[in-house]
Amino acid sequence: MTNAFTLPIQPVDAGPLTAWLVEDHSVPVVSVSWSWPGGAATDAPGREGTAAMAAAMLTEGAGDLRAVAFADALRDSAVGLNFSAGRDTFEGSFRCLTDALPEALRLATMAMTAPRMDEDALVRVRARAIAGARTQLETPRGQAGRAFWASAFPDHPAGRPANGTAESLAAVPPEALRAALAAQLRRDGLLIGVAGAIRPAQLATLLRDLFGALPAGAPATPPPLPPFTAFGRQIVMVPSPQSQIVFGQPGITPPDPDWEIAQVVLRVLGGGGFSSRLMEAVRVQRGLTYGIGVGLDTLFGGGVITGSFATENGKVAEALEVTRGVWADLARTGPTEAELEEAVAYLTGSLPLQFTDSRRIAATLLAMRRNNRPIGWLNGRNERLRAITRGDAVRLAGSLLKPESLAVTVAGEPVGL
Amino acid sequence: MPEITRRHTLRAAAAAASIAVTPFARAADQPAVAAPTTDAPLFGAKQWTLPNGLTVALVESRRAPVVAQYLYYAAGGGEDPAGRSGVAHFLEHMMFKGSPNVASGTFSRRVGREGGNDNAFTSRDITAYYQQVEASRLPMIMAMEADRLAAALIPADELESERRVILEERNQRTDSNPRARFQEAFRAALWGPQSWPGRPIIGWADEIRAISRDNLTDFHGHFYAPANATLVLAGAVSEAEARALTEEHYGPVPAREVRHRDRAPAPTAAHEPRLTVREPQAREALMLRAWMAPSLTTAKSEQSLPLEVLAHLLGGGQGSRLHAALVETGLAVQAGASYDSESAGVTEFMVYAVPRRGVTPERLEEAATAVIATLLQDGPTEAEVGRSTRQISAGALLSLDSFGAAPRMLGGVLAIGLPAEVVEYWPARLRAVTRTQVAEASRAVLGGAPNTVAWLLPEGA
Numbered sequence: 001m002t003n004a005f006t007l008p009i010q011p012v013d014a015g016p017l018t019a020w021l022v023e024d025h026s027v028p029v030v031s032v033s034w035s036w037p038g039g040a041a042t043d044a045p046g047r048e049g050t051a052a053m054a055a056a057m058l059t060e061g062a063g064d065l066r067a068v069a070f071a072d073a074l075r076d077s078a079v080g081l082n083f084s085a086g087r088d089t090f091e092g093s094f095r096c097l098t099d100a101l102p103e104a105l106r107l108a109t110m111a112m113t114a115p116r117m118d119e120d121a122l123v124r125v126r127a128r129a130i131a132g133a134r135t136q137l138e139t140p141r142g143q144a145g146r147a148f149w150a151s152a153f154p155d156h157p158a159g160r161p162a163n164g165t166a167e168s169l170a171a172v173p174p175e176a177l178r179a180a181l182a183a184q185l186r187r188d189g190l191l192i193g194v195a196g197a198i199r200p201a202q203l204a205t206l207l208r209d210l211f212g213a214l215p216a217g218a219p220a221t222p223p224p225l226p227p228f229t230a231f232g233r234q235i236v237m238v239p240s241p242q243s244q245i246v247f248g249q250p251g252i253t254p255p256d257p258d259w260e261i262a263q264v265v266l267r268v269l270g271g272g273g274f275s276s277r278l279m280e281a282v283r284v285q286r287g288l289t290y291g292i293g294v295g296l297d298t299l300f301g302g303g304v305i306t307g308s309f310a311t312e313n314g315k316v317a318e319a320l321e322v323t324r325g326v327w328a329d330l331a332r333t334g335p336t337e338a339e340l341e342e343a344v345a346y347l348t349g350s351l352p353l354q355f356t357d358s359r360r361i362a363a364t365l366l367a368m369r370r371n372n373r374p375i376g377w378l379n380g381r382n383e384r385l386r387a388i389t390r391g392d393a394v395r396l397a398g399s400l401l402k403p404e405s406l407a408v409t410v411a412g413e414p415v416g417l
Numbered sequence: 418m419p420e421i422t423r424r425h426t427l428r429a430a431a432a433a434a435s436i437a438v439t440p441f442a443r444a445a446d447q448p449a450v451a452a453p454t455t456d457a458p459l460f461g462a463k464q465w466t467l468p469n470g471l472t473v474a475l476v477e478s479r480r481a482p483v484v485a486q487y488l489y490y491a492a493g494g495g496e497d498p499a500g501r502s503g504v505a506h507f508l509e510h511m512m513f514k515g516s517p518n519v520a521s522g523t524f525s526r527r528v529g530r531e532g533g534n535d536n537a538f539t540s541r542d543i544t545a546y547y548q549q550v551e552a553s554r555l556p557m558i559m560a561m562e563a564d565r566l567a568a569a570l571i572p573a574d575e576l577e578s579e580r581r582v583i584l585e586e587r588n589q590r591t592d593s594n595p596r597a598r599f600q601e602a603f604r605a606a607l608w609g610p611q612s613w614p615g616r617p618i619i620g621w622a623d624e625i626r627a628i629s630r631d632n633l634t635d636f637h638g639h640f641y642a643p644a645n646a647t648l649v650l651a652g653a654v655s656e657a658e659a660r661a662l663t664e665e666h667y668g669p670v671p672a673r674e675v676r677h678r679d680r681a682p683a684p685t686a687a688h689e690p691r692l693t694v695r696e697p698q699a700r701e702a703l704m705l706r707a708w709m710a711p712s713l714t715t716a717k718s719e720q721s722l723p724l725e726v727l728a729h730l731l732g733g734g735q736g737s738r739l740h741a742a743l744v745e746t747g748l749a750v751q752a753g754a755s756y757d758s759e760s761a762g763v764t765e766f767m768v769y770a771v772p773r774r775g776v777t778p779e780r781l782e783e784a785a786t787a788v789i790a791t792l793l794q795d796g797p798t799e800a801e802v803g804r805s806t807r808q809i810s811a812g813a814l815l816s817l818d819s820f821g822a823a824p825r826m827l828g829g830v831l832a833i834g835l836p837a838e839v840v841e842y843w844p845a846r847l848r849a850v851t852r853t854q855v856a857e858a859s860r861a862v863l864g865g866a867p868n869t870v871a872w873l874l875p876e877g878a
Contacts, residue, residue, distance in 0.1 A: 026480040029818040071735035072804070078812025097814055124744060127773055131750040134700040139594045196818075239698060242588035273534075274513075274525040284522065287581030290589050310589045342530050349532015352483050352551050356820035412593070 006379045007355060009365065012200045014207035019192035020365045020375065021203055024358070030101060030196035031358035032210075033093040033366045038184050039085040040162035041222035041300070047172045049164015051085035053122075053129055054180040058083040058092075060121035062110035067121045070107070079104040081111065087162050088222045088300050089370070090184045095359050098197050105206055112185050113213050122174060130166045140244035140310070143236050144411035148246040148306075151231040152407060158225060158299055187211045189218025193365030195358040225302025230405040235414060243412025244310045245320065249402045251296050251303030254371035260381070261388055261396040262296065267343040268335040268393075269326070269401070270294030270307055275342060277326045282309060288319040298371070305400075316414035324403050331401035334394030348382040458841035459813060460823045463656050467663060469672040470644025472831060475659045476651040476823040484555050484652035487547040487824040488562050489832035491647070492640035494618035495541045495680055495761065499611070501632050503620015506539040507583060508633045512546065513537075514575050516565035521572060524561055531557065539618055542761040543832045549820065552653040559666040566641060567670045571633050580625065587619050595698040599873040602694060603705050607765065607869040609688035613680045614763065642673035647831040649824040683709070683763045685867065692871040699875045701750075701774075704782060707767040708868040712760040714833055721758035723858035724766055726850045728756040729805040730797055731788070732768060736804070739768065742788045748776050752785070761833040766862050778872050793864045796856035806848045813844040 012019045043050040059074070059081060061067040074081055077100040083092045092112070096104040136142040146161060153159035164172075190211060194203055228250040252262045270278040270293050278292045294307035311319045335343065355361050368377060410417065460476045467473065497504045515521035528535040533550035535558075548558045591597045601617050608615030619625070648667065650659050687709075710724060711717040732739040732754025743749035752770040768789075772781045816822040830839045839846075 024480065026478075027814075027817045029815060031818075068736045068741075072808075075808040076804075076811060078808075078815060080812075095815070095818070097812065120745070123747065124750075127747075127750045131701050131771055135596070138596065138698050138700050141593075240593040242585065242593045244593070273529050274522065275529045283582055285578070287578035288585070290582055290586035310593070311585060312588060342526075346529050346532055349530075349551060350534075351532070352481050353532070353534065353549055353820075356481050356483060356549075357818050359818075 009375050009378075010200055011375060012194070012203050012207070014204040015212070016187065017190055017192060017207050017211060019194050019203060019207055020369060021198070021200060022195045022355070022361050022365065023198065023200070024195065025197045027358070028098040028197050029095065029358050030098060030194070030198045031093065031095040031362040032192070032194050033091070033359070033362040034190055034192045035089045035091040035366060035370070036184055036186065036189050036219045037089060037221050038219040039088055039090045040160070041088045041157040042180060042183065042220070043157065043160070043164075044176070045160070046168055047176060048160050048162070048168040049129060049133070050172050050176050050180050051090060051184070052163045053125055053169065053172060054177040054184070055083040055085045055090065056125045056129070057117055057122065057177060058111045058115050058181075060125060061116035061118055062107070063114045063116070065110070066116065066118060073103070073107055077103045079107060081108055083111070085162060087158060090219070093359070093362070101198070101206070105209055109210055109213070115181065117174065117178065119174075122177070126169060126172075129164060130169045133161070133164055133166050133169060136163070140238045140240045140242065140411040143238050144244040144246045144308070144409050147234060147236045147411065148248065148407070148409040151234055151409065152229050152248060152304070153226060154229065156226050157222065184219050185214050186217055186219055187214040188216055191366055191369040193362040193369065195361035195365070222300055225300035228304060229407070231407045233408045233410070233417070235417065236409065236411040237413060238411045240313075240412045242310050242312050243316045243410050243414045244308065245316065245408060245410050246306065246308045247323070247406050247408045248304050248306040249406050251305040252400060253301060253303045254298060258396050260384055261392050262400060263347060264340060264343045264385070264388055265330070265335060265393055265397045265400065266294055266296055266305065267347065268339045269330050271343070275346070277330060278307070278323060281322050281326050282319055286318075286322065288315050288322070292323070313413045314415045316410055316412070317416045320408065324406065327401055327406060328403040330397050331403055332398070334390065334397040337390050340388065340390050340393050344385050344388065348385050351378070351382065456842065456845045459816065459844070460827065460841060462823070462827055462837055462841065464837060465660070467643065467668055469668065469670055470642070470675070471663070471667050471670070472647045473659070473663050474647065474649045474827050474831060474837065475654070475656055476649070476827070477653075477655060478651060478823075479653055481820075482552045482653050483549060483820070484552045484650065484654050485547060485549045485820060485824055486555065486558050486562060487545055487649040487828045488566065489543050489545045489647040489649065489828040490640055491543060491645050491832045491834070492636070492678065493540050493542045493544055494616065495613040496636070496640060496678055497613075497616065497620070498632060501620075501624055501628055502616040503583070503618075503625045504628055504632050504636050505544050506619050507580070507625070507628050508636050509537050509539045509544050510579050510583060511571045511576070511633055512565055512569055514572055514579070515570040516561075517568055517570070518564045519561050521570070521575060524565070527561065528558065533558070541614065541618060543829070545828060545832075547824070555654060556662055556666065559662055563666045563670055566643065566646065566667070569637050569641070571630060571637070573630055576630055580628070583619070583625055584622065587622060587625065590619065591617070592622075595696040596703065596873065599694050599696065599699075599703065599871070600705070603692060603707070603869065603871045606689040606692040606871060607687055607707050607709070609684050612684050612688070614683055615688065639676040642675045643667065643670050644672060645675040645677070647828055649828045649831070651820070651824045678761060680762060687867040687869045690869055692869060693874065694872070695874050695876045697876040699873055702772050702778065702875060703873040704770045704772070704778065704785070704870070705767065706769075706785070706868060706870045707765040708862050708866040710756065710764055710766040710862045710866060712762065712764045713758045713835055713839060714761050715763055717861070719854075720858035720861055722847055722850050723854040724756045724862065725758055725809065725847065726802060726805045726855050727797075727859055728754040728766065729809055730801045730855070731792065733805065733808070738788050738792060739770070739785065743770055743781065743784055746784075747773060748781050748784055749773060759830055759833065759835070759839070778874065782870065789863050793860055796859070797852055799852050802850065802852045802855055806850055810844040810847050
């Protein structure tokens, strides 16, 4: 039964590095995920997308292997090696069969220590990134997301597009990519999560080999999240039969003692699936949208509650009114006893399903480390969730949810706003 | 086949999601699922049939104390009645609106209450419903799934609200996205807008508006019979337990006469061999070209696996012929090929390219055509075929690392009438493909099959 489900996370000490490992030999697969602080947060204004392009260049050839030869080496052994720049982190990961572990290690190490940065590869990567940035703005969805974050966090990296714009990507010189990688790829400041068929001692050796040659000194910590700008309502005109709506308000941060109460309240408000108040009111009762959801976004050490839905242009006003009404109701009276019980049952019962594939486990371990959780955090989680009373949930809903200051971006051709 | 699901991914950070230029989710350059080094079956599935005709397959795995149930019906958008595209998908939505012993909306709520996930998806060939739960909850989800197999309420008073949801789904997926509108128009151009392969799975908007409750109950009555369904179980359950539980819950569902797929013959000529769409909303151009092609379920099915290899060597990312000739030369930002052998009936072999700005459509299309002409003339090399079969199959065992992979792969083939061996031994079968077979399949399809070339052009380009 779920009560008995525990996750044996082992700390693995590898010199200056510590990784968390979930060891599982049932399938001959290993996933390793790691991250540094930084990512798009370090992009210079006007050169958004620098870190993202630099990350892409790491798998475009390394050492004596040009781009095609490097890709062939990965694919001949079915090694999935990826680097990416998030809003406030720079991340790497690989997954492979255990037989291919030495090759995965060799290629991942080469990518980080000897990326070729060939000019022809850069031309291709840049062209692809620019086309991607332009394509993203073809839809109301892409436009709404861009505008929402820009308005919520003006003058901070959180408000700028992590993957850049056509203009900013064109402006990044090759030296900026090299500088970004030099500042980012360090053997300090690393967080590491590992899952799969590997023993702790073997992992310790692997990690020393993987990161040992990187220069010392942790990358700089990105600036903290400034206060959320409650910008009211914003409309981005995009020719489309349907508008995309993105909305948000200040959230809660990982160290907050009410973190898990917030998970429960947000599950009731607009968590996944059909059991939330917003899904019931906006989709099931009124047929106004295909889906509406709300979640807690953690970035730059801060938290933002965001949600989104799409509805035909003529229904935007109605759907927004219903959304605000649900928000205000929950703020006023909190979840019912039954809703609390149902949300806690879901959050406690779903734990085993989070641990069915090695990449997901490694990513979960990494997220726990980023949120600075103790290693036994998950094992005490169900007990903590079950201890939440309706009084706790009512209090938190009242203090957290701000229906009056919900910031709303509408992209499309809304009528009657 | 693209699948569409009942519920979109409720990622609130939707806002930050990036959108790839790649037109199709199953682009050939993703390291495809892949292959063991021995000839052992990949999943070692057990399979049996209940007296009412229901096929059951089981992949036991003790990795985590969880179990997945997937129920596949051998009917999808390809079975929609004439003039009523979208029925299979509409019915999928209405299957959550109650059955004799499960009230409307209760199915998902109960699964969530038990910590599980549930959803459903419709493709051209199948409709499937699934849940993933902690293992002790298997009887609960079986009881509910069997209840709606036996009878679905399809309440008339919830039809209009759900129709609005589906129209919003269509708006969101297709009508508000110029690239998706173009892909829909492309399929219609190749196969014809009223042919079973050319209609959108979600349905044309005016036909979604015309779907009646009778259309839905007829579809359930014709196709949702035990003998037309395949149940795939995966996870922490033994064969003995699975046999007992399926007999207890699915055994009592009465056998019903099945209407098997009976599609009109597919067109044998392209409806429109060329399509050009100018879109004010599009910011990047896209070229698509598709040829009608056999699958594992049609005549000339022996060309199917060679076509999988062809898709890789022609357009499987770096090192492929299209990548070398179009992307590395600076003509295109992306270029690739895709093909799925596991289809019911005729399918298509697709090539795509996104030109660099400043490269004219004519120039890019000419270069793509030249790549294909050279391949047809000289055939692939031994080295290319060896590289492709090795790379496609190298990671076959990685599918053991995904909880949903086994039921999806097995359900996908069993529900279109293929044996489980197609999945269990695919790595060895794929590795056996020869240069001559690839050359012959290339000539048969790229060298002569009806095809359509289409261009999406940003307005004014």
